[in-house]
Amino acid sequence: MLSFSGALRIFIALDPCDMRAGINTLHALVSGRLQEEVKNGALFVFTNKRRRLLKVLYWDGTGLWLLTKRLEAGTFSWPRAAADGQTKLALKPEAFAMLTDGIDMHGAKPRGWYERA
Numbered sequence: 146m147l148s149f150s151g152a153l154r155i156f157i158a159l160d161p162c163d164m165r166a167g168i169n170t171l172h173a174l175v176s177g178r179l180q181e182e183v184k185n186g187a188l189f190v191f192t193n194k195r196r197r198l199l200k201v202l203y204w205d206g207t208g209l210w211l212l213t214k215r216l217e218a219g220t221f222s223w224p225r226a227a228a229d230g231q232t233k234l235a236l237k238p239e240a241f242a243m244l245t246d247g248i249d250m251h252g253a254k255p256r257g258w259y260e261r262a
Contacts, residue, residue, distance in 0.1 A: 154187035155236040157244075159226045161194040168211050171202045179233045183209070188241070196220035199245065214245060222249040 156179060166174070171191060175183045183189070189202040197220055201212040221244060224234050236244070243250060 153238055154185070155238065155241045156181060156187055156189050157224055157234045157236055158189065158191045159224065159232055159234055162191050164193040164198045164200060166200070168202065168209050171200060171211070172209070175202060190241070192221060192223055196223050219247065221247070222251055
């Protein structure tokens with residue numbers, strides 16, 4: 146299980162991408178499609194069209210990490226764009242943990258005590 150600080154920024158790429166992509170291609174997607182700076186210390190999360198594979202790009206201050214998770218069964222419950230043209234969604238670490246643990250958050254609403262400021 147991965148654990149990240151509550152102050153960590155997490156961005157989900159809403160559109161699927163080719164999971165053959167490596168660090169350099171994902172770096173280019175963060176800069177081009179998501180309009181973010183890779184070295185700002187955020188997690189950038191990508192999935193494939195079938196939603197069975199995740200790749201996470203993370204700059205730790207000394208280099209880039211590329212983490213991958215493949216589901217043996219089922220699919221990830223991926224967020225949808227709220228508006229046309231939206232390419233990314235910011236998630237809180239708790240929501241990211243739920244997504245990677247397979248919790249379906251469509252139609253779900255976190256309780257008030259679960260929210261972070």
